Amino acid sequence: MSPEYAMEGKFSIKSDVFSFGVVVLEIISGKKNTGFYQPQEDLNLLGYAWRLWCENKALDLADPILVQQSQVLKCINVGLLCVQEDPNDRPTMSNVVMMLGSEVATLLPRPTRPAFVTRKRECSSVPSTSSTKPDTISENEFTISMEQGR
Numbered sequence: 001m002s003p004e005y006a007m008e009g010k011f012s013i014k015s016d017v018f019s020f021g022v023v024v025l026e027i028i029s030g031k032k033n034t035g036f037y038q039p040q041e042d043l044n045l046l047g048y049a050w051r052l053w054c055e056n057k058a059l060d061l062a063d064p065i066l067v068q069q070s071q072v073l074k075c076i077n078v079g080l081l082c083v084q085e086d087p088n089d090r091p092t093m094s095n096v097v098m099m100l101g102s103e104v105a106t107l108l109p110r111p112t113r114p115a116f117v118t119r120k121r122e123c124s125s126v127p128s129t130s131s132t133k134p135d136t137i138s139e140n141e142f143t144i145s146m147e148q149g150r
Contacts, residue, residue: 003085003115014087015061017096020114021082028075030063046083046114053080053111075100080111 002011002018022033025045033045052061053076062072078099084090089112091099099108 003086006126012087013092014090017090018087020096021079021090022046023055024082025061028063028066028072028079029061030065041135044116046116049076049080050114072102074108077108077111078115081109083114084112085115092142135150 002015022045026033029045029047029049049058049061050060058073059069062069062075066072078091078096081089081091082096086137123130
């Protein structure tokens with residue numbers, strides 16, 4: 001579920017893009033976003049994928065059965081572009097289809113921090129891309145309270 005829908009009830013075509021990005025990262029890793037939790041590491045699969053991306057270890061996210069590393073890296077890049085925190089930064093689905101169908105991986109833009117990553121993590125070195133867009137990482141923190149029913 002996209003952060004703008006979860007927190008504000010706003011739904012747009014970029015909400016579907018966010019969900020698609022989560023599914024792409026789940027497929028690549030072989031893990032569910034909702035069931036992935038490492039208290040000593042990252043909050044969820046998106047945080048884990050972002051950490052690996054920042055450390056230039058994105059291929060460590062991939063299920064070992066996947067062998068075409070260039071295609072896997074492209075899918076991780078596209079998945080991270082789809083789950084960016086700001087909906088305006090996310091590509092449209094038609095752009096996602098073009099990116100995934102393209103043979104040239106170097107033309108992909110560089111993703112910014114995904115939504116729902118509460119631990120502060122900035123990329124100091126990111127896999128090279130041709131994007132000239134600067135990295136802007138917001139420092140939004142939030143808490144979740146469990147509501148008790150009557």
